[in-house]
Amino acid sequence: MPSVAAAAFDSHGPALALDVGGTKLAAALVAADGTILASDRTPTPAGPGIDGSVIWAAVTELLDRLYLSAGSPALAGVGVGCGGPMVWPAGEVSPLNIPAWRGFPLRAHIAARYPGIPVRLHNDAICMVIAEHWLGAGMGRESMLGIVVSTGVGGGVILGGQVLNGMSGNAGHVGHIIVETDGVACGCGGRGCLEAVARGPAIAAWATERGWIPSRGDLGATAEALTIDARTGHQVALEALRRAGTGLGIGIASALATLDVELVVLGGGVSQAGALLYGPMHEALRQYASLGFTRSVPVVAADFGPQAGVIGAAALVHQGAAYWIAD
Amino acid sequence: MPSVAAAAFDSHGPALALDVGGTKLAAALVAADGTILASDRTPTPAGPGIDGSVIWAAVTELLDRLYLSAGSPALAGVGVGCGGPMVWPAGEVSPLNIPAWRGFPLRAHIAARYPGIPVRLHNDAICMVIAEHWLGAGMGRESMLGIVVSTGVGGGVILGGQVLNGMSGNAGHVGHIIVETDGVACGCGGRGCLEAVARGPAIAAWATERGWIPSRGDLGATAEALTIDARTGHQVALEALRRAGTGLGIGIASALATLDVELVVLGGGVSQAGALLYGPMHEALRQYASLGFTRSVPVVAADFGPQAGVIGAAALVHQGAAYWIAD
Numbered sequence: 101m102p103s104v105a106a107a108a109f110d111s112h113g114p115a116l117a118l119d120v121g122g123t124k125l126a127a128a129l130v131a132a133d134g135t136i137l138a139s140d141r142t143p144t145p146a147g148p149g150i151d152g153s154v155i156w157a158a159v160t161e162l163l164d165r166l167y168l169s170a171g172s173p174a175l176a177g178v179g180v181g182c183g184g185p186m187v188w189p190a191g192e193v194s195p196l197n198i199p200a201w202r203g204f205p206l207r208a209h210i211a212a213r214y215p216g217i218p219v220r221l222h223n224d225a226i227c228m229v230i231a232e233h234w235l236g237a238g239m240g241r242e243s244m245l246g247i248v249v250s251t252g253v254g255g256g257v258i259l260g261g262q263v264l265n266g267m268s269g270n271a272g273h274v275g276h277i278i279v280e281t282d283g284v285a286c287g288c289g290g291r292g293c294l295e296a297v298a299r300g301p302a303i304a305a306w307a308t309e310r311g312w313i314p315s316r317g318d319l320g321a322t323a324e325a326l327t328i329d330a331r332t333g334h335q336v337a338l339e340a341l342r343r344a345g346t347g348l349g350i351g352i353a354s355a356l357a358t359l360d361v362e363l364v365v366l367g368g369g370v371s372q373a374g375a376l377l378y379g380p381m382h383e384a385l386r387q388y389a390s391l392g393f394t395r396s397v398p399v400v401a402a403d404f405g406p407q408a409g410v411i412g413a414a415a416l417v418h419q420g421a422a423y424w425i426a427d
Numbered sequence: 428m429p430s431v432a433a434a435a436f437d438s439h440g441p442a443l444a445l446d447v448g449g450t451k452l453a454a455a456l457v458a459a460d461g462t463i464l465a466s467d468r469t470p471t472p473a474g475p476g477i478d479g480s481v482i483w484a485a486v487t488e489l490l491d492r493l494y495l496s497a498g499s500p501a502l503a504g505v506g507v508g509c510g511g512p513m514v515w516p517a518g519e520v521s522p523l524n525i526p527a528w529r530g531f532p533l534r535a536h537i538a539a540r541y542p543g544i545p546v547r548l549h550n551d552a553i554c555m556v557i558a559e560h561w562l563g564a565g566m567g568r569e570s571m572l573g574i575v576v577s578t579g580v581g582g583g584v585i586l587g588g589q590v591l592n593g594m595s596g597n598a599g600h601v602g603h604i605i606v607e608t609d610g611v612a613c614g615c616g617g618r619g620c621l622e623a624v625a626r627g628p629a630i631a632a633w634a635t636e637r638g639w640i641p642s643r644g645d646l647g648a649t650a651e652a653l654t655i656d657a658r659t660g661h662q663v664a665l666e667a668l669r670r671a672g673t674g675l676g677i678g679i680a681s682a683l684a685t686l687d688v689e690l691v692v693l694g695g696g697v698s699q700a701g702a703l704l705y706g707p708m709h710e711a712l713r714q715y716a717s718l719g720f721t722r723s724v725p726v727v728a729a730d731f732g733p734q735a736g737v738i739g740a741a742a743l744v745h746q747g748a749a750y751w752i753a754d
Binding site for chain 2: 242257269274279280288354355359360389392
């Protein structure tokens with residue numbers, strides 16, 4: 101494998117950005133203005149008994165391929181978004197959706213391959229929120245809450261134009277705000293969490309338990325298939341999205357009372373359900389967010405799709421003063 | 428009335444501190460190290476049809492009496508804590524528990540009486556949290572969440588050693604985190620809020636509706652009387668405190684997921700119920716706060732009692748770099 105250890109540093113050069121997800125690894129070279137100069141992706145190795153080193157090999161292969169094919173430019177740094185939890189800013193990651201990595205020193209491993217240039221790593225949901233604040237729906241705002249509704253429910257907070265890290269880099273875990281007091285068990289060990297109600301697989305599972313069978317069998321029992329059926333009036337599918345939207349509204353109301361931010365940006369695949377999710381969410385907000393400083397806060401859709409991850413990871417490098425308050 | 432307009436400025440002098448509550452006005456001269464040099468108080472004028480100017484007259488009379496009796500020292504400034512909501516940092520206050528003040532320009536009025544010296548005003552719950560961070564149970568911590576359970580449920584947040592204001596000075600309104608999804612109406616217009624479940628009058632009202640009659644008739648149907656009866660085993664009183672403690676635990680779990688702070692400090696009269704409240708609260712935390720960075724956060728009792736208000740108000744003046752990030 102060609103060595104990339106010779107990557108030179110250029111603070112005006114592109115950032116090499118990596119987004120580590122449970123199903124795919126995405127990489128991009130991102131210019132200082134946020135333009136994606138080149139990108140590539142590969143499936144995340146998965147399966148029973150898989151070793152963490154196999155995933156690391158897939159990461160390095162992807163990064164090398166992209167970097168070499170782009171002519172090995174001098175880099176401003178490497179930015180990484182990865183599923184949590186993690187020890188931050190050390191970047192020892194234990195992604196819920198990558199069981200083979202438990203305490204995996206991802207940041208240190210990447211830093212060893214790219215010596216002499218900044219290597220920065222944050223939660224993937226926080227990277228998505230950073231992308232929306234840097235160049236997307238929250239651009240120029242002093243404060244915002246971003247929520248990503250996907251296979252999990254993640255989030256991040258911008259205050260005073262900077263990312264809120266919290267004591268351990270975990271601020272903004274709004275997926276674990278309690279939205280159903282007598283609620284179902286959550287993967288975190290708690291129950292009634294927003295994530296347990298509104299993440300895609302939870303929406304689909306709730307409907308399946310109530311007799312929903314996807315008309316689009318090729319999509320499986322997914323939130324995407326459920327949204328299609330809800331649009332044609334399937335009552336259980338509609339109710340499943342209503343429950344998720346209500347949970348979202350309750351969670352947003354609680355977060356707004358706590359944070360006092362000026363904007364909420366909602367992204368992630370599940371949020372594409374549109375009005376079927378947004379309607380119940382706004383209804384819940386009308387019921388539960390009644391303080392002057394919470395009831396007027398707009399909730400808008402994210403600008404970026406799946407590429408938010410690499411753009412936010414690049415922002416850790418290019419816009420460190422706002423988004424990298426660590427080391 | 429003697430004029431105090433001649434108050435000289437001395438950055439090392441004491442702060443004149445005022446705590447505006449629904450039942451009492453408290454004032455103190457507080458040295459730069461937090462020592463209370465002198466203090467005084469008076470009932471807040473109340474009753475149907477009372478005019479806002481009557482309350483303002485009581486404020487000035489109290490401040491003048493204290494200031495003159497202390498020998499009119501040169502002041503570092505005037506710090507004020509007042510019930511919310513308010514327009515902040517302008518200090519136009521509309522305390523829920525003082526109906527005669529709606530948009531009352533308290534900060535401007537005080538500044539006009541004390542020209543040439545800093546006059547700073549914040550939410551009374553935030554002042555109590557500041558006091559605990561400056562010199563109390565949260566001293567030296569980089570981050571904490573403070574909660575005051577009293578006739579209302581207020582709160583405040585310290586992050587990076589500084590108070591979190593939010594966009595409009597309203598961050599930390601944890602009393603309006605949703606803790607009962609099918610919950611009762613709250614004074615804010617929402618429902619299921621922590622405040623609607625755990626504030627003293629709500630605890631007492633819930634028990635009264637279920638047949639509780641205070642054995643200490645002289646105390647009325649208050650949280651204090653209810654706590655006394657709960658200690659002797661009154662089942663409805665116990666259940667009322669259990670419900671409030673559970674709500675507190677759920678609210679804290681949601682706030683911790685959002686904020687990632689290292690400590691929770693609990694104060695206010697209702698928190699004096701002790702184990703009868705703390706037991707159910709910890710039980711709820713065990714159920715609902717399961718993330719690594721939330722489940723290990725200690726919840727401790729506040730160090731200060733009622734004097735927290737004036738100490739925190741004085742800290743706005745004496746410790747402005749940490750607690751007054753405004754104008």
